[in-house]
Each structure stands twice: as structure tokens, then as C-alpha cells.
Amino acid sequence: MDVAQVLDASDAHPWASAEHAYGSAEDVPGLLRALAGQDEEAAAEALGELYGCLLHQDTVYAATAEAVPYLARLAAAGCRTAELLGLLGGIAESGDEHGVARGTCRAAVAAQAPLLLPLLSDADPGVRSAAAWAAGHTAAPREVLPALRGRWAAEPEAAVRAELLDALVRLDPAGGAEAAATAALDPAQPPRVRVVAVLACLDAGLPWTAGHHEALLSLLPAGELVAGRFDTERAEPLRYAVEALLERDTADGREAAFALLEAALRAPRPGARTEALWAARAACLLSRSAPARLVPVLPPPLPDEPSPARDVLSVLELLPHHAAPAAPALAALAAGEAEGEGAGDGDLADRALAVLVVADPERAAPLLARDLAGRPRALDAAAGFRAPADAPPFPFTPELLDAVRARLAAPDSALNRNEPLHLARLLTGWGERAAAALPELRAALPRLPRAVPGALAAVCPERKREKVAGELRDAVAMGPAEGRLAAARALYGMTGETGPLLDALAAELADGGHTMCEAARTAGELGPDAAELAPALHAALGGPAAPGQGRTAPRLEADAEVAVALWRITGEAGEAVRVLDGVLAQAAAEPWFRWTGVRAARAAALLGPAGRPLRPRLERLLADPERGQAPAAALALLACAPDEADRTALADAVLAAAEEGADPETALEALAALAGDGTWMPAGEQARRPAALAERDRRVRGWGVEHEIVRADERFRERARAVAATVAGLAP
Known part of the structure; x- marks a missing residue:
């Protein structure tokens, strides 16, 4: 096949009528020409752009299906054959289709089987592997299986045999499973084939046996055996096997997964233990019973073995509430008691202390006080930003309070990015026990206007409230603009004064910045006391989008908050219903506005029966289970139309x-x-x-x-x- 003919045909194709990830597909013929050109750098760049626009984050489009014949013809003509076969296989593999009927892109690749299958016999093993990968994802067993079976019988290269076996099982689980099981359990087979065979047995749904268990263990570390495959989903074979066994959701499957992990964690080969820790991490994310089974058998994070310690910490960081058995080792690591390679590893100590903060707060507190500046992760954990709202504050100690005060007094350039917020949250949790920090907080108020006000109010003893309240009033009136709302809220919490808070809210609403939602929510919480803000709230509502430009999710969500605030303040539902109707309509029209729709539905629920006109919009959200908006829609329907639900x-x-x-x-x-x-x-x-x-x-x-x-x-x-x-x- 002549490359020039393919490119000429592409030039004549009506690409302007199709869209890919970035809009019009008019750029596709130019990319194909660059791909086929002599400039290697330009060709590589064109291939990357084709991946980006036709298979964007595993999503395919109408233009993708239209491009497939040209990609296949170029591959058959010898133009970057292996790379284009990889792209075609990825297109066929994708199940995330945008603007095109389900299965269209996969069918387009399957239609090119007459061009792809001869490449199974190419002289280049890389091309043969890529052809097997692409053919295996066509979902066209009748057209493809005979060629795959024929090549399996003749293929001498282990890497190609692995891809062929994977394709056979994918297209014919029952028929391919026997070959997979035989290959998996035969020690004479190449390791690369065996590891793919073990995974293929799982994919085929075969019972997991002691033979599979021993085969996979004997192949660890297995990641290097699958390096270079197009199949990134199985790039970590042990993790894939553990997840597949757990997803069977049977007692036997769970026992098999945990037994496999326990044995791998005991393996003498360091690479095997590393892969076992990665797989244990995945198991804990998937299975509720995994932490109780696996934490007791994890190796301790030893200070003098920093590399395995990092892998152990990657597991414990997911489940610090289960990490109490590791507390002594964590404390030693957090204290910096490392020798050799791990000596002076501040990041390792910080990670260990962050886990210890949750696992054993009393043991962690003095270690955090010792080096507060050098433990940003641990400070984040102690401040409780990831803890539930009702979690108790981190233990108070005079030493830790002194460390917090010293950090507040440090120059801004010495503070980590979120450190002021974390320090303030610690102090807020301690309340008046931290009153000794008042001088540092007052001095920091002009420098850290968003972080300090809440803590200042929280730690202030009764005898100093009048003075601190005056300083907060000054901060609202004359302080940095970005901190005025925080100061006004703190003042309102101390004294109940609404005047400064209303002034600050009016300014935030007029500014229209990223704090719009917070300002509208706060205004709504004031209810009728915020009546004077009604004009500012009306003015803050976003107007229609400019032609050709959609409205952003933050803008829509701000409108929803403003609508609810107006309802709470004025008691008039008409404007709120109108605004929420528009937000729900746009959220339903765009797939990336899923959470915007959820938040708008929750806002509608706040209206109660006054939101009944929104019922049709809410029922449409309820009817589309793939968008995940049904729970919020149901909550809103129960509130807005209880008698009709x-x-x-x-x-x-x-x-x-x-x-x-x-x-x-x-x-x-x-x-x-x-x-x-x-x-x-x-x-x-x-x-x-x-x-x-x-x-x-x-x-x-x-x-x-x-x-x-x-x-x-x-x-x-x-x-x-x-x-x-x-x-x-x-x-x-």
C-alpha cells in the first residue's frame, strides 16, 4: 500500500465535520503527514498528538473512528507500524466513548482486520507483538481467532507468545484457558509467557490453585517480565492478581489473595517484597478485611533500611488508624534514629511521624515539637484536615505550644505553604489552653490575615476579649482584603456583631472571586439578618454565557449558593428556583458537570416544597444512573415533592x-x-x-x-x- 495514496485520501476526507478531544478534527491530515514524514522529531511529536486527540486519557471520539482506516493503512504500509498498531489496540480497548455510539471505534478497528492480521507474521517481533495486542481487542473472534491460533502454534519469541496468549484468552476465554493454564504451570515455558499465562487464567475465570500460587511466587519480582508491553493494566502482575482474586468477592478468593500476599511478603528477594507491599496497598484500598489481615504481617519500617521502609509507609499511610502495632518502629523512624543510607532522611521521618500522629498521638506529640518546621506532613495530620469534623484535637503539650509560637514568629519566607493554616488549626483545637500564643497571633494578624483570625478568637481568654475584638474590627476595616471575611467571621463568633460581617460579605460578593461560594453560604446562614445583602446577591448572579462559551463549574456552583442564600434571606423562592433550574439544566447537559449537578440538587433540597417546580429536572438526574447524581436528586425530590415521590x-x-x-x-x-x-x-x-x-x-x-x-x-x-x-x- 502506497503511503502517498493514504495521505491523499486523508486530505480529501471531510474532517471538519468530526470532533476529537480538542474540537474540530481538521488537524488530523496534517498530523498524519507529519507522522509519515522524514523528520523523526516531527513524526514522534505527531504520534503523541494523535494519541492526545484521538485517544485522550483512554477516551475515544467520532474523529477517532474516522481516523482508524488511515492509521491501519499507514501501519500496513510500513509507516511506524508497531506504534500505530499500539494506538489502534488502545482505541479498540477503550470503553469510554464520547459523541459516538458505543462500540463504534472498536468496530472500526475490527473492520481493518484484513490489514492487521498479516502483520502477525512480520519479520519484526515488535510488530508481531503489537499486531497481537491490537487484534486481541477487536472483539471479533470469528475474524481474528484463526490467525491468532495459527501464529501461536508457530511463534518462537517469548514476548510475542505472551501477547498472543493474552489475545487468545481475551477473545475466547473458554478455548484459550486450557492453553493458558498449561503454559502457566509448565516451568519449561519462558517466564514472560508464564506470568502472562497466570494472569490470563484469572481473566478466564479459572479456579485459583496451588499451582497458580506457586507459579506466580516463583516469578517474583514479575514487573520486569512484563516491561514494554502495551498492556499497562497488568504492569504489576502481583497487584493485578490480588485485585482479580478480591474482585471475585468470595471467601476463597479473599483467602487466596491474602495467602499470596503473605507468602510474597516473606520472600527473600527484595524486589519481591517491594511488589508485595505495592499489592498489599492495593488490597487495602479494595478490601475491608485486608488491613486486619495484612498489617500484622507487614515488615517493620526499620530506620536503617530506608528503601523498604518507604514501601511499608506507603501502606501504613492509607490506614494510620490500624498502625498501632507499628508505633515503636514508626517512632524510631520519626526520631531520625537511622544509620547508613537512612541517616538524615527528613522526608522518611516526616512520613513516619504523620502516620504516628494518628496511630499514637501521645507518642507523636513530643516528636512533632522537636522539629515542627521539618515535619510538614506530620503537622498536616496533627492539624486534622483529613480527620472527621468530630475528631478530638491533637494532644496539647507545653513543648508543642512553644514550637507553634516559634513558627508563628518566623518570617513568612521560612513558613511552608499551608503551614499557617495548620498552626492556626492546632491552636483553635486547644482553645484557651493556648492563650500564651496570643502575642504571636496578634503580631501575625497583618501578615497571615486568612489563617490567624479564627485561632485568635478561639484562644482568647475572657479578660482580653475586648482588646482582641477591637483588633479584629480593625482587620475588617483596614486589614488586607484577603483576610477581611475571616476577621469578620471570627468577630461575629466572639461578639455576635453582624455589621462588620455584612460589610465584608458585600465586598466579597462584589469581587466575584474564588470565595464567592463561601460568602454566599455565610450570608445565607445569617438568614433575614442579612437582608441588606439581597441587592449584592442579585448582582452576583452570573448572566448568560457569551456565544460559544460555556459557563464554568465554579460559576454555576456559585450561582446555586447565591440562589439558596437569597431564599434563606428573603423567603422568596421564585428567583432561587429560576437560578437552580438553569444550573441543573446545564449540569445535565455536560458530562464534566457531574458534581455541579449533585451540589445543585442538594441546594434544591434546602428549598423544601418551594422547590417543587424543579421536579422535572431532578427526575432527569434520577433517571441517569451512570452520572451518579441519583442520591442527591432523590434527597431533593423527597424535600421538594414529598407527596409525589x-x-x-x-x-x-x-x-x-x-x-x-x-x-x-x-x-x-x-x-x-x-x-x-x-x-x-x-x-x-x-x-x-x-x-x-x-x-x-x-x-x-x-x-x-x-x-x-x-x-x-x-x-x-x-x-x-x-x-x-x-x-x-x-x-x-
């Missing part, structure tokens, strides 16, 4: 969302609301599902900031048990 249908939608991990906390709120109004009578399976949410092994909360997942899921589980008990009491 089908409680059984609402409960089903909410439970389905929670079971998939879609806004599970709001789902519990909605279930509690359903259970609390006395009209929902759950029966049969529906009555049992809340308890299943609480007691299942797979975490419900499996997304978000990694260090918060385990604790967030544990808090969810506690609340879910309470809701489940209430629901069980309603069942007939």
Missing part, C-alpha cells in the same frame, strides 16, 4: 448508586430520609440491601484522595450500619 423507586435508584460507589454518603442521607418519614415500607431484597452495603467486603468508597479512602469508607460503614438497622425495623 415514589419511595420504592427512589430507594432502588439510591441503593444502585451506592452499590456502585456513586456519592454513597448522600445515598445514606437519602435512605435515612426515606426511613424517617414513615411512608416507605421496604420489602424483600430492598430491605436487605442497606445491610449488604455495610457488611460487604469490597469498599463502597473506592475513589478520591488515596490517603482518605480507607478512613472515609470506614466512616461510611459505621453510618451504613445505623441506617441498615433503621431500615430493617421498617420491613414487614
Whole structure:
């Protein structure tokens, strides 16, 4: 096939009518020409841009499907064949399609099988591997399997055989499983083939046997055996195997996963233990029973072995509440008692102390006081920014108070980025016990205007309140603009004065900056006392977007907060309903506004029956389970139209969302609301599902900031048990 003919055909294609990740696909023919050109640097750049626009973060588009024939023809013509086969395989693999019918892009790749399959016999093993990878993702077994089987019988190269085996099992799990199992258990097979075979057995759903267990253990560390494969999902074979076994959600699967990890953690090869720790980390993120099983068998984070200590800490950082057995080793590491390679490793000590702060706060406090400036992670943990709102404050000690005072007095250039907020939060938690820090707080007020006011009010003893209140009034009137709202809120908390707070809120609303949501929320909390802010709130509402420009999520969310504030202040629902209707409409129209829709629905719930006109919008959110907005929509429907809500249908939608991990906390709120109004009578399976949410092994909360997942899921589980008990009491 002639490259010039392919490029000429591409030039004639109506690309302007198709879109990719960055809009119009008019740039595709130019990228294809650069890809096929003689300039190596330009060709590599073009390949990267094609990945970025046609397979953007594993998402495919209408232009992707239209580009596939040209990519396949160029590959068949010898133009960067292996790289383009990798791209085609990635396109076929993707299940995230935007602006195109499901399966369109995969079908486009499958249609190119006559061009792709001959490449299984190419002289270059890299091309043969890439062809197997692409063919294996076509979901076209009838067209592809005969060629794959023929090549499997003839292929001598281990790397290519591994890709062929993976493709065979993917397209024909039942038929390919026998070959995979044989290869996995035969020590005579090349290690690269064996490790792929073990994973293929899991993919095929074969029972996990002692043979699989021993085979995988014997191959550790296995990461190097799969290096260079297109399949990044299985780049860590041990972790993949553990996750696959846990996802079977059976007692046998869990036991197999934990036994595999325990054996790998005892392996004498350092690389094997490292991979075991990575896999243990993944297991704890996935399984509720993993921490109790794995923490006792983790190797201690020894100060004189910094490399394995870092890997152990990467596990303990996920579950510091379970790390008490490691407290002595953590304390030694945090104290800097390292020798050799680990000596003077401040980051390692800081990470260890951050875990100890949660696992054993009393033991951690003197260590934190010893080097507060050099322990930013530990300070963050002690300040409790990741802890639940009702968590107790970090232990007070005079030594730690002295250290905090010294840091407040340090020049701004010596403070870490968020350190002032962390120091202030510590002091706020200690209250008047930290009154000795008043001089430093007062001196820092002009320099740290956002962090200091709340702490200043919290630690101030009664005898000095009048003086401190005067300083806060001055900060509202004359201090740095970015701190006036914080000062006004602190003053309001001390004295109940609304005047300075209203002035500060009016200024923030007029500014329209990133604090708009906070200002509107605070205004709404004041209720009718903030009546004079109504004009400023009306003025703060965003107008229609300019032609061709959508409104941003922050702008929409600010409008929702302003709408609720107006309702709380004026008691008039018309404007709030109009604004929320617009926000909900735009949130439903754009896939990236998922959380905007959730927040707008929660705002609608605050209106109560006055929000009834929003019912059609809310029902549309409820009907789209993939967007994860059903729990918030159900909560709003119960509040806005309680007499018209089908409680059984609402409960089903909410439970389905929670079971998939879609806004599970709001789902519990909605279930509690359903259970609390006395009209929902759950029966049969529906009555049992809340308890299943609480007691299942797979975490419900499996997304978000990694260090918060385990604790967030544990808090969810506690609340879910309470809701489940209430629901069980309603069942007939």
C-alpha cells in the first residue's frame, strides 16, 4: 500500500465535520503527514498528538473512528507500524466513548482486520507483538481467532507468545484457558509467557490453585517480565492478581489473595517484597478485611533500611488508624534514629511521624515539637484536615505550644505553604489552653490575615476579649482584603456583631472571586439578618454565557449558593428556583458537570416544597444512573415533592448508586430520609440491601484522595450500619 495514496485520501476526507478531544478534527491530515514524514522529531511529536486527540486519557471520539482506516493503512504500509498498531489496540480497548455510539471505534478497528492480521507474521517481533495486542481487542473472534491460533502454534519469541496468549484468552476465554493454564504451570515455558499465562487464567475465570500460587511466587519480582508491553493494566502482575482474586468477592478468593500476599511478603528477594507491599496497598484500598489481615504481617519500617521502609509507609499511610502495632518502629523512624543510607532522611521521618500522629498521638506529640518546621506532613495530620469534623484535637503539650509560637514568629519566607493554616488549626483545637500564643497571633494578624483570625478568637481568654475584638474590627476595616471575611467571621463568633460581617460579605460578593461560594453560604446562614445583602446577591448572579462559551463549574456552583442564600434571606423562592433550574439544566447537559449537578440538587433540597417546580429536572438526574447524581436528586425530590415521590423507586435508584460507589454518603442521607418519614415500607431484597452495603467486603468508597479512602469508607460503614438497622425495623 502506497503511503502517498493514504495521505491523499486523508486530505480529501471531510474532517471538519468530526470532533476529537480538542474540537474540530481538521488537524488530523496534517498530523498524519507529519507522522509519515522524514523528520523523526516531527513524526514522534505527531504520534503523541494523535494519541492526545484521538485517544485522550483512554477516551475515544467520532474523529477517532474516522481516523482508524488511515492509521491501519499507514501501519500496513510500513509507516511506524508497531506504534500505530499500539494506538489502534488502545482505541479498540477503550470503553469510554464520547459523541459516538458505543462500540463504534472498536468496530472500526475490527473492520481493518484484513490489514492487521498479516502483520502477525512480520519479520519484526515488535510488530508481531503489537499486531497481537491490537487484534486481541477487536472483539471479533470469528475474524481474528484463526490467525491468532495459527501464529501461536508457530511463534518462537517469548514476548510475542505472551501477547498472543493474552489475545487468545481475551477473545475466547473458554478455548484459550486450557492453553493458558498449561503454559502457566509448565516451568519449561519462558517466564514472560508464564506470568502472562497466570494472569490470563484469572481473566478466564479459572479456579485459583496451588499451582497458580506457586507459579506466580516463583516469578517474583514479575514487573520486569512484563516491561514494554502495551498492556499497562497488568504492569504489576502481583497487584493485578490480588485485585482479580478480591474482585471475585468470595471467601476463597479473599483467602487466596491474602495467602499470596503473605507468602510474597516473606520472600527473600527484595524486589519481591517491594511488589508485595505495592499489592498489599492495593488490597487495602479494595478490601475491608485486608488491613486486619495484612498489617500484622507487614515488615517493620526499620530506620536503617530506608528503601523498604518507604514501601511499608506507603501502606501504613492509607490506614494510620490500624498502625498501632507499628508505633515503636514508626517512632524510631520519626526520631531520625537511622544509620547508613537512612541517616538524615527528613522526608522518611516526616512520613513516619504523620502516620504516628494518628496511630499514637501521645507518642507523636513530643516528636512533632522537636522539629515542627521539618515535619510538614506530620503537622498536616496533627492539624486534622483529613480527620472527621468530630475528631478530638491533637494532644496539647507545653513543648508543642512553644514550637507553634516559634513558627508563628518566623518570617513568612521560612513558613511552608499551608503551614499557617495548620498552626492556626492546632491552636483553635486547644482553645484557651493556648492563650500564651496570643502575642504571636496578634503580631501575625497583618501578615497571615486568612489563617490567624479564627485561632485568635478561639484562644482568647475572657479578660482580653475586648482588646482582641477591637483588633479584629480593625482587620475588617483596614486589614488586607484577603483576610477581611475571616476577621469578620471570627468577630461575629466572639461578639455576635453582624455589621462588620455584612460589610465584608458585600465586598466579597462584589469581587466575584474564588470565595464567592463561601460568602454566599455565610450570608445565607445569617438568614433575614442579612437582608441588606439581597441587592449584592442579585448582582452576583452570573448572566448568560457569551456565544460559544460555556459557563464554568465554579460559576454555576456559585450561582446555586447565591440562589439558596437569597431564599434563606428573603423567603422568596421564585428567583432561587429560576437560578437552580438553569444550573441543573446545564449540569445535565455536560458530562464534566457531574458534581455541579449533585451540589445543585442538594441546594434544591434546602428549598423544601418551594422547590417543587424543579421536579422535572431532578427526575432527569434520577433517571441517569451512570452520572451518579441519583442520591442527591432523590434527597431533593423527597424535600421538594414529598407527596409525589415514589419511595420504592427512589430507594432502588439510591441503593444502585451506592452499590456502585456513586456519592454513597448522600445515598445514606437519602435512605435515612426515606426511613424517617414513615411512608416507605421496604420489602424483600430492598430491605436487605442497606445491610449488604455495610457488611460487604469490597469498599463502597473506592475513589478520591488515596490517603482518605480507607478512613472515609470506614466512616461510611459505621453510618451504613445505623441506617441498615433503621431500615430493617421498617420491613414487614
